[in-house]
Amino acid sequence: MLFTSPILALSALVAIATASPRICQTHASKTTNSSTIKCPIVLDGRVPANASLTSFDTANGLFNPDYVKGNNLSWSDILLFPTVATNSRFDSADAAQYKPIEVNINNASVYQAQYGFRRAGLLFANDSNTGSLGYTGVKTLHWSVQQDPQRALNLSHEYLNVWHESADYSADQIMFQAGSILAQPGLARDTFKVFDRNSSLLWSVAMDLEGGWQNFAVTLDVTANTIQIYYSTGTDPLQAVTDVIPTDLSGDGQFQIGMIKKPTGTSDVVNAGYQEAPFEEGQIYGGLFVEDSAGGCISL
Numbered sequence: 001m002l003f004t005s006p007i008l009a010l011s012a013l014v015a016i017a018t019a020s021p022r023i024c025q026t027h028a029s030k031t032t033n034s035s036t037i038k039c040p041i042v043l044d045g046r047v048p049a050n051a052s053l054t055s056f057d058t059a060n061g062l063f064n065p066d067y068v069k070g071n072n073l074s075w076s077d078i079l080l081f082p083t084v085a086t087n088s089r090f091d092s093a094d095a096a097q098y099k100p101i102e103v104n105i106n107n108a109s110v111y112q113a114q115y116g117f118r119r120a121g122l123l124f125a126n127d128s129n130t131g132s133l134g135y136t137g138v139k140t141l142h143w144s145v146q147q148d149p150q151r152a153l154n155l156s157h158e159y160l161n162v163w164h165e166s167a168d169y170s171a172d173q174i175m176f177q178a179g180s181i182l183a184q185p186g187l188a189r190d191t192f193k194v195f196d197r198n199s200s201l202l203w204s205v206a207m208d209l210e211g212g213w214q215n216f217a218v219t220l221d222v223t224a225n226t227i228q229i230y231y232s233t234g235t236d237p238l239q240a241v242t243d244v245i246p247t248d249l250s251g252d253g254q255f256q257i258g259m260i261k262k263p264t265g266t267s268d269v270v271n272a273g274y275q276e277a278p279f280e281e282g283q284i285y286g287g288l289f290v291e292d293s294a295g296g297c298i299s300l
Helices: 007-017 053-057
Strands: 041-044 101-106 118-122 138-147 158-165 172-179 191-196 201-206 214-221 226-233 254-261 280-292
Touching: 101 118, 101 254, 138 158, 172 214, 191 214, 201 226, 254 280
Parallel strands: none
Antiparallel strands: 041 280, 101 280, 118 254, 138 214, 138 280, 158 172, 158 254, 172 191, 191 201, 214 226
8 A cells, every 4th residue: 555645646637737858759649560569558668768857857658757756856866777688578579669667766766755765657648547548448568577687686675666556546456566565565675466455365486586588467457357478588478467456446547667765674664664865776677568358459
């Protein structure tokens, strides 16, 4: 459960409506001709190769420039363009067009008055808090991650890496996490874990701590209240790793991609607890998009 101010939704809509320079995207439409992406894209977070870090400080067509990040920080203070051996699976077919992006956190990554957390979360620019095109019918969220050995996560902490937060900020319908889960200490810390809104573990996989790409997709049938998870490594096609699982997806809301690092030594993770100082940690992302999976369409 996160405790974000309701101001977020209004500010996101204002930011989308504000006229300012946009990142130049080199694909022609939301339905890409990539050999690996087969379905219409409704929310696109793939980073164009010509993007600059300062592009993300103003309205840019990919991510909301105002949320969710540390007080008095700009996205150009937070993001990096990492050097990787190869692009992620859903960027690799368009390697000249897209590049990965790294989300970093440190002691300055304090959002509002949440002094227990360290936090940076990208919101898709066109993802509205209610009535989102990315959260109606059947949609599939795609993301790939790679670890940065120079900015390794401290897996004695709990991390929230990809999530969908309900419109009233009372719950997260899905949570992709790493590290030591505070309420479930028996789970291996060096795994990625997918939880539902009740913190029930749906699936997990070992983290590649050596820097290889790991690819994930989650198909959300918001009408039927079901989820299905897909996974692969490197440039291999995704494969289903769960059956269709009944779950409660109600409540609208928005996707976030990045990191929340929870403190240790407290039950009040929002307001208190231990965070080592100084630290700098990052997670590399690629292939970020939400596609329309009506009729069973999914890019593997």
